[in-house]
Amino acid sequence: MVTFTVNNAPVDLDVDQDKPLLWVLREDLGILGPKYGCGVAQCGACRVLVNGVSVPSCVTFAGDLEGAEVVTIEGLAEPDGTLSVVQQAWIDEQVPQCGFCQPGFIIAATALLASNPNPSDAEIDEEISNICRCGTYPRIRRAIHRAAAALSET
Ligand code: FES
Numbered sequence: 001m002v003t004f005t006v007n008n009a010p011v012d013l014d015v016d017q018d019k020p021l022l023w024v025l026r027e028d029l030g031i032l033g034p035k036y037g038c039g040v041a042q043c044g045a046c047r048v049l050v051n052g053v054s055v056p057s058c059v060t061f062a063g064d065l066e067g068a069e070v071v072t073i074e075g076l077a078e079p080d081g082t083l084s085v086v087q088q089a090w091i092d093e094q095v096p097q098c099g100f101c102q103p104g105f106i107i108a109a110t111a112l113l114a115s116n117p118n119p120s121d122a123e124i125d126e127e128i129s130n131i132c133r134c135g136t137y138p139r140i141r142r143a144i145h146r147a148a149a150a151l152s153e154t
């Protein structure tokens with residue numbers, strides 16, 4: 001049994017301790033924003049926030065989640081549906097192409113901006129190791145700069 005929260009909702013699950021969080025989210029909870037890409041902590045498509053830290057959910061295990069606060073792409077907007085600043089910047093910059101990798105990037109960008117409110121392009125490249133096969137990196141950088149500017153005004 002493991003007890004934690006996902007997107008502010010309490011979760012109490014009887015699952016194997018070594019079941020990856022990505023499968024807990026997708027199979028047990030029906031939360032489909034985090035995607036399976038590589039399964040070995042390389043691509044970032046599965047990233048979620050655990051206690052505010054961006055982690056690859058494919059290599060984070062149920063047994064490590066006791067008492068944790070998990071936030072997925074589905075949990076970033078306000079309860080009334082207002083998008084987070086980062087989500088809105090993604091729309092304003094028309095970042096996604098196929099979209100598969102984007103939840104992981106938005107999670108990674110959200111975590112980056114929480115620790116570094118005004119990252120340079122070099123810092124973005126260094127801190128966000130996610131992979132986008134469509135090559136949306138220039139727009140991702142622009143969206144992060146846009147979000148940083150918006151957050152600095154709040
Ligand atoms: S699926 Fe988790 S990092 Fe690629």
Ligand code: FES
Nearest residue numbers: 098099132133134
């Ligand atoms: S938008 Fe297609 S993989 Fe990134």
